[in-house]
Amino acid sequence: MDAKTRLFQVFEPSTIPGLSQTANYARAHVAEGVALFGALNDRDQAVHARMQRQELLYHREKRFHFVLTEAALPCRRCSRDVLVAQLDRLMSLSALPNVKFGIISDDTEYIIGPWHAFWIRDRECITIETYSAELNLAQSQEIELYGKVFEALATVATYGRRTRSIITRVIDNLAPHEPETGS
Numbered sequence: 475m476d477a478k479t480r481l482f483q484v485f486e487p488s489t490i491p492g493l494s495q496t497a498n499y500a501r502a503h504v505a506e507g508v509a510l511f512g513a514l515n516d517r518d519q520a521v522h523a524r525m526q527r528q529e530l531l532y533h534r535e536k537r538f539h540f541v542l543t544e545a546a547l548p549c550r551r552c553s554r555d556v557l558v559a560q561l562d563r564l565m566s567l568s569a570l571p572n573v574k575f576g577i578i579s580d581d582t583e584y585i586i587g588p589w590h591a592f593w594i595r596d597r598e599c600i601t602i603e604t605y606s607a608e609l610n611l612a613q614s615q616e617i618e619l620y621g622k623v624f625e626a627l628a629t630v631a632t633y634g635r636r637t638r639s640i641i642t643r644v645i646d647n648l649a650p651h652e653p654e655t656g657s
Contacts, residue, residue, distance in 0.1 A: 476527065479595040480536055483624050487543045487588035489551065490560055492524050493531060494540065494567050499560040500524045502552035510605070531570060539574040541624070541631045543588050547577070547644045554648050561645050565638055576631030577640050586626040594620055 484491050490499060504520045530536055547561060568575035578588070593601040600611040600620045611617070632640065 475595060475599070476530055481594075481596050482536070482538045483594040483628075484538070484540045484591075485542075485588070485593075485624055485627055486540070486546055486591045488546050488549055488591070490542070490546065490564070491540055493528055493538070494564060495524060495528075496556070496560050496563050497521050497525055498556040499552055499563075502556060506551070531567065531573065534572060537572050537574075539576075539628065541576045541578065541628050543578045544580045544640055544644070547641065548648060554650075558645055558648050561641050561648075565641055568634075568637060568641075574633065575637060576628060576633045577637045578627065578631045579640055582630050584627075585630060586623055588627065592620055592624075594624055597621060 482493070484493070489503070492500065492503075495503065500521045501517055504517045504524075508517065531538065547564075548557070550557065552560070564575065567573055578584075590602065594617070595601065597617055598612065600609075600616055602609040602611070611620070631637075
């Protein structure tokens with residue numbers, strides 16, 4: 475599905491999307507599934523596959539529009555150091571020419587609330603991951619509905635410099651505070 479998709483529209487209210495995760499953040503994310511399901515611990519294979527999938531970001535014919543809530547940024551699913559490196563990665567990705575990266579700040583009044591994460595693929599399929607399954611919706615009325623929801627969320631998001639300033643503020647809040655020295 476990824477290979478044929480040209481436009482990815484991704485909304486995530488509580489986590490960093492897999493396509494933009496660092497290996498260490500992905501490892502912590504995959505560990506949740508291992509703990510929840512008592513599944514085979516194949517974290518290294520899963521992380522490797524996720525990192526390979528990120529090559530999609532560098533295909534010029536593909537476009538990505540990510541919208542996250544600010545609450546997703548500091549969500550402590552991993553150590554502080556891993557999270558700071560992850561946020562730094564988001565700063566880099568936001569500069570790619572085929573990536574539009576928005577954040578809905580904590581002080582934003584929503585038109586439509588951030589109920590759950592979803593991915594729109596070429597306005598042909600909606601993917602929703604739950605704890606137990608991946609749902610793929612393809613009926614035209616569902617695609618139209620999720621398209622409207624994405625547009626409403628994307629409209630209240632910030633982009634560019636304002637997005638990077640939100641990420642920087644979150645990094646500053648996470649970074650250990652060192653005493654300032656006078657010069």
